[in-house]
Amino acid sequence: RTEAGVAFGDKYREASPGGWFAFDMAVDPAAANDLMCTYWGGDRGGRRFSISADGTEVAEQVLDFDAPGEFFTVRYPLSPDLTNGRDTIRLRFDSVERGRVGRVFDCRTLRR
Structure with missing residues (x-):
């Protein structure tokens, strides 16, 4: 229930309703960390995921024509309880209420 593709010259990942995908990301164990994800601003129509x-x-993110014709990024703070003393965390993107996940074009962790 997940797929990868290329659109607008960049690779993306998405999942169909009921689907999910996950990956491990490096974090700084001694600093506050954020997750930053890039989405296509023209996506809409039932794209809701956690x-x-x-x-x-x-x-929880809903994509609904947020920035037509361009990419946009969202920065999510990660609780220090999730990252203190750890080098990696497992991130998972799950569909919510039969929504699609993504399209997620880029994800990275950053020191706050």
């Missing part, structure tokens, strides 16, 4: 880190929900 983002969790090691089983703890970080955010």
Whole structure:
């Protein structure tokens, strides 16, 4: 229920309703960290998903024509409880209420 593709010259990942995908990301164990994701601003129509880190929900995101014709980024703060003393965390993107996940064009962790 997940797929990868290329659009607008960039690679993306998405999942169909009921689907999910996950990956491990490096974090700074001694600093406050944020997750930053890039989405296509023209996506709409039932794109609703949650983002969790090691089983703890970080955010719920709805994509609904947020920035037509361009990419946009969202920065999500990660609780220090999730990153203190750790080098990596497992991020998971899950569909919510039969919504699609993504398209997620880029994700990275940053020191706050």
